[in-house]
Amino acid sequence: MTETRLRFPPSPTGYLHIGGARTALFNWLYAKKTGGKLILRIEDTDTERSTETSIQGILDGLEWLGIDWDEGPYFQTEFSNEHLAAANRLLAEGHAYKCFCTKEELEAKKEAAMAGKQEMGYDGTCRHLSPAQVAEKESAGLPFVIRFKVPERSGMLGYDDKVLGRIELSYKEVDDFVIVRSNGTPLYLLCNVVDDIRDRISHVLRGQDHMTNTTRQVLLYEALGAPLPVFAHMPLTLDLKKAKISKRKHGEIVAVHFYKDHGFIPWALCNFLVLLGWSPGDDREIFSREELIEAFSLERINKANSIFNYRIGDEKFFTDPKAIAINEHYLRNMDIGEIGDMVQKVLEREGLWDVSYTGERKTWYLHTLDLIRDRFHTLNDFATLGRAYFADDFQVEQKPLEKNLLKFPELKEWLPLLADRYQALEHFTTEETERIAKELAEEKDVKPGVIVNGMRTVVTGQLAGPSMYDILMTLGREKVVRRLRDVERLFQ
Numbered sequence: 001m002t003e004t005r006l007r008f009p010p011s012p013t014g015y016l017h018i019g020g021a022r023t024a025l026f027n028w029l030y031a032k033k034t035g036g037k038l039i040l041r042i043e044d045t046d047t048e049r050s051t052e053t054s055i056q057g058i059l060d061g062l063e064w065l066g067i068d069w070d071e072g073p074y075f076q077t078e079f080s081n082e083h084l085a086a087a088n089r090l091l092a093e094g095h096a097y098k099c100f101c102t103k104e105e106l107e108a109k110k111e112a113a114m115a116g117k118q119e120m121g122y123d124g125t126c127r128h129l130s131p132a133q134v135a136e137k138e139s140a141g142l143p144f145v146i147r148f149k150v151p152e153r154s155g156m157l158g159y160d161d162k163v164l165g166r167i168e169l170s171y172k173e174v175d176d177f178v179i180v181r182s183n184g185t186p187l188y189l190l191c192n193v194v195d196d197i198r199d200r201i202s203h204v205l206r207g208q209d210h211m212t213n214t215t216r217q218v219l220l221y222e223a224l225g226a227p228l229p230v231f232a233h234m235p236l237t238l239d240l241k242k243a244k245i246s247k248r249k250h251g252e253i254v255a256v257h258f259y260k261d262h263g264f265i266p267w268a269l270c271n272f273l274v275l276l277g278w279s280p281g282d283d284r285e286i287f288s289r290e291e292l293i294e295a296f297s298l299e300r301i302n303k304a305n306s307i308f309n310y311r312i313g314d315e316k317f318f319t320d321p322k323a324i325a326i327n328e329h330y331l332r333n334m335d336i337g338e339i340g341d342m343v344q345k346v347l348e349r350e351g352l353w354d355v356s357y358t359g360e361r362k363t364w365y366l367h368t369l370d371l372i373r374d375r376f377h378t379l380n381d382f383a384t385l386g387r388a389y390f391a392d393d394f395q396v397e398q399k400p401l402e403k404n405l406l407k408f409p410e411l412k413e414w415l416p417l418l419a420d421r422y423q424a425l426e427h428f429t430t431e432e433t434e435r436i437a438k439e440l441a442e443e444k445d446v447k448p449g450v451i452v453n454g455m456r457t458v459v460t461g462q463l464a465g466p467s468m469y470d471i472l473m474t475l476g477r478e479k480v481v482r483r484l485r486d487v488e489r490l491f492q
Contacts (some may be wrong), residue, residue, distance in 0.1 A: 003036055003037065003200070003202065004030070004034040004035070004036025004037070004131075004202050004203060005031075005036055005037050005039065005199065005200050005201050005202045005203070006027040006030060006031050006036060006038050006039070006043070006201065006202070006203050006204075006205060006346070007026040007027065007038070007039040007040070007041050007195075007196065007199060007201050007204075008020075008023060008027050008028075008038065008039075008040055008062075008069070009042070009043045009076075009192070009195070010024075010041055010042065010043065011043050011044070011046060011049075011050070011056050012043075012044050012050045012051060012054035012055040012057075012058060013046055013049040013050060013051075013054060014054055014057075014247045014414075015054065015057045015058075015061070015247065015252075015255045015256065015257055016057055016058045016062065016255070016256045016257075016413060017245070017246075017247050017254045017255055017256065018134040018237065018245065018254050018255075018256060018273060018276075018308070019178055019207065019236075019237050019245050019246075019254070020332075021062075021065060021067075021235065021256050021273060022062065022234075022274070022276055022277065023205065023206060023207065023234065024062060024067050025064075025065070025067060025270055025273055025274060026205050026234060026274070026277075026278070026296075027203075027205050027276070028067045028068075028069075028204065029167060029293055030205065030296065030298065031325075032068070032293045032350060032370075033293050033294070033297070034297050036202070036203075037070035037071060038068075038069045038070055038368070039070065039071045039072050039074070039076070039155060039199050039201070040062070040068065040069040040071070040072035040073040040320070041072055041073065041074045041075075041076060041195060041199070042055055042058070042072075042073050042074065042075045042076065043076055043188065043192070044075050044076055044077050044078045044193070045076050045080075045185065045186075045188065045191055048079070049325065051413075054403055054453055055073075055485050057257065057397060058147040059073065061256040061260075062258075063256060063272055064256070064260055064266050065256065065266050065267075065269065066266055066267060066270065066289075071199075074195075074199075076191055076195060077485065079191075079194070079198070080185075080186070082194055082198065083191045084180070084184070084186060086186075086190060086193075086194045086224060087146050087179055087180045087186055087190060089224070090146075090148065090179070090223055090224070090478075091146060093223070093433070094149070095148065095149055095223040095449055096146050096147060096148050096149055096179060097126060097129070097134075097146070097149055097176075098126065098129075098134055098138075098144040098145075098146060098147075098148055099125075099127075099142070099145050099146070099147045099176075099178070100126055100128040100129075100137045100142045101122075101125055101126060101142055101143045105125075106122070109122075109123055109125075109377050119173075119175075120174050120179075121174075121175025121176075121447075122147070122175045124175075124176060126144075126147070127147070127149060127176060130491055134488075135169075143182040144182060144437065145178045145181055145182050146178070146179050146180035147176040147177060147179065147189075148176060148177050148178075148179050148219065148220065148223070149254040150174050150175065150176050150219060151171060151219070152171070152173070152175075153171045153357075154422060155170075155171065156168040156169065156170055156171070156172050157169050157174060157217075157218060157219070158218075159214065159215075159218050159228060160231070160313035161231050161232060161233055162230055162231065162234050162298040162299070162301075163233055163235075163298065163301045163302075163303060164208075164233055164303060165232065167214075169215050174215060174216065174219070175190065177216055179220075188213075189217060189220065190218055190220060191211060192213075192217065193217050193220045193221060193224070196229060197224065197226045198415055199223070200285040201229050202229055203230045203231075203232065203298075204229045204230070204231050204232070205230055205234060205298075206231045206232075206233065206234065206410065207233065207234050207235075207236055208233045208234065208235060208236055208246070208305075209236060210233065211233055214231055214233070226432070232298050232301065234277050234301055235301070235302050235303060235304055235305045235306055236305045236306075237276050237277070237305070237306050237307075237308050238299075238305050238306065238307055238308065239307070239308060239310070240307065240309060240310075242305075242307075244443075245308055249480040250310075252320065253310050254308070255308040255390075259319070259323075259411055260414075261379055262319075262380060263378030263379035263380030263381065264327050264345060264379070265327055265330045265334070265342065265377060265379065267289065267330065268323075268326050268327040268329070268331075269323065269328040270292075271285075271287055271292070271326050271328070271330075272320070272323040272326045274287075274292060274296075275322070276306040276308065277301060277302050277305075277306045278296070278300055278301050278302060278370075279302060279376075280295045280300065281300055285322075285326070286326065286329055294456055300328075301312045308320055309321060309322070309486070327378060328376075328377050330380070330404055331377070331379070332373055332374055333437065335414075336366050336369060336370045337366065339369055339373065339379075340365060340366050340369055342379050343369055343379055344357075345384045346351055346380055346383050346391060347382065347383055348380060349383075350383040352383055352387065352390045352391055354390070364474075367474065368389050368474050369382065369398075371466050371470060371471075371474055372385075372386050372465065372466060373454055373467075375464065375465060379484060385462060386462075388459065388460045388461050388475075388476065389460075389475065392479075392482075394460075394461045396457060396461040396490060397446070397462060397463060399463050400453070400456070400461070400462060400463040401457060401490060403463070404452075404453035404454050404456065404457045404463070405454055405457045405458070405487075405490060405491075406491070408446070408450055408454060409491065410444065410467075411450075411454040412485065412487055412488055412491050413441060414444060414451065414454070415454060415455060415458060415484045415487045416484060416485045416487060416488075417440065418436065418437065418451065418455065418484055419442055419480075419481045419482075419484035419485045420434055420487065421436050422477060422480060422481055422484070423477070423478075423481050428472075428473075428476075428477040430469040430470065430471070430472070431472055433469050433472050433473075434469050437451050437452060437455070437468075438451075453469050455468060455484065456468055456471070457490075458483055458484060458490065459471065459472070459480060459483050459484070459485050461473065
């Protein structure tokens with residue numbers, strides 16, 4: 001096996017969450033780093049919980065993040081005949097057996113083991129049935145599962161992990177596990193191995209919560225005569241209480257679509273996710289795609305679990321502050337044309353996009369984004385905090401309203417006066433608008449900031465922002481004059 005081949009095998013039982021996205025990202029990065037291939041395999045054997053909506057959500061999430069794949073998507077249920085054929089082969093070769101123990105009998109065995117403070121694994125009752133006894137039970141129509149027959153060996157069952165080193169477990173600690181249910185459907189343990197063998201998977205990168213599966217799957221690879229892939233078990237992503245991040249417990253705060261809907265830049269989220277369990281060996285935190293592919297290695301994956309520091313209810317830090325900070329970095333430093341394409345989708349969604357933003361208006365649009373982006377945290381801020389640049393129906397925030405406007409009721413008369421003087425200017429320039437504002441402040445015997453801050457509140461609805469006179473040039477004389485003259489409505 002010379003080609004590096006990895007797989008991302010999500011279960012379509014809900015949306016793509018950040019833990020799954022991180023797993024996909026690590027596999028994608030290693031495939032790119034080694035010139036290998038990434039296979040997308042949808043493990044849809046849980047027919048009761050798997051849905052078309054979830055499948056589409058996973059595909060959409062990966063595509064939005066920019067994580068592409070080289071083969072697939074394959075669907076595990078399409079290969080059920082192969083899974084059953086493998087189970088029958090294991091039966092025929094003596095690596096598995098039919099178990100007729102009922103659910104009630106297994107519960108009784110478990111309770112007895114607990115009472116005697118013994119191991120609670122399966123005790124092997126049906127392991128030693130003779131062919132005649134098996135045939136008798138089958139002829140009686142008794143239901144059965146198929147169990148893998150763990151070798152009765154002394155010593156340790158083990159494998160080498162690229163993250164954690166040598167992993168070993170005593171054979172005595174592994175009980176005979178079920179590989180096919182009584183209804184004839186094979187379990188994940190078997191399906192996953194059969195699929196990985198068929199797809200020639202060379203490296204398995206997955207969370208440490210799969211380590212129990214891995215020890216058993218090592219036995220399946222051996223019994224099926226296949227070489228082991230390279231295993232690398234990544235640290236888990238935990239919340240602030242050290243509980244594993246999960247869709248069921250944490251809700252949409254851990255969903256990839258949550259970040260898309262809240263205005264994250266796709267690569268910014270990838271950049272954040274890779275730092276949840278990997279480090280470059282230096283103090284870098286910001287990576288382009290090319291830089292991250294070049295820097296990525298299995299050896300730099302952390303052994304310790306990572307913490308996802310989300311904060312529900314905080315207006316600014318609605319998620320991990322580092323995620324916000326990384327998103328801000330890209331928002332402020334990416335090519336403004338790329339930002340423009342992303343913001344356009346947000347404005348379209350909010351009904352703020354103007355089809356006239358072409359030609360000279362496109363230049364105005366990009367200049368406006370460049371002017372205001374330094375104080376924004378997400379793409380959505382352009383439609384909320386920046387709404388005044390694209391529509392007249394913007395909200396004036398309470399803090400600047402009270403601090404900059406209502407504190408000086410005279411502004412109700414001064415700002416319309418300023419509007420008249422702006423209207424009369426021969427040249428509406430930064431120099432001239434600043435001169436007129438300072439003259440009005442001197443005339444009314446107040447600091448220039450009173451006029452400027454009042455004007456900012458009325459014109460943008462915000463407490464802070466770019467230079468006021470740059471804002472005036474961006475909005476244009478007509479819009480500025482109209483808003484200044486309409487100041488009285490804010491005093492009602």
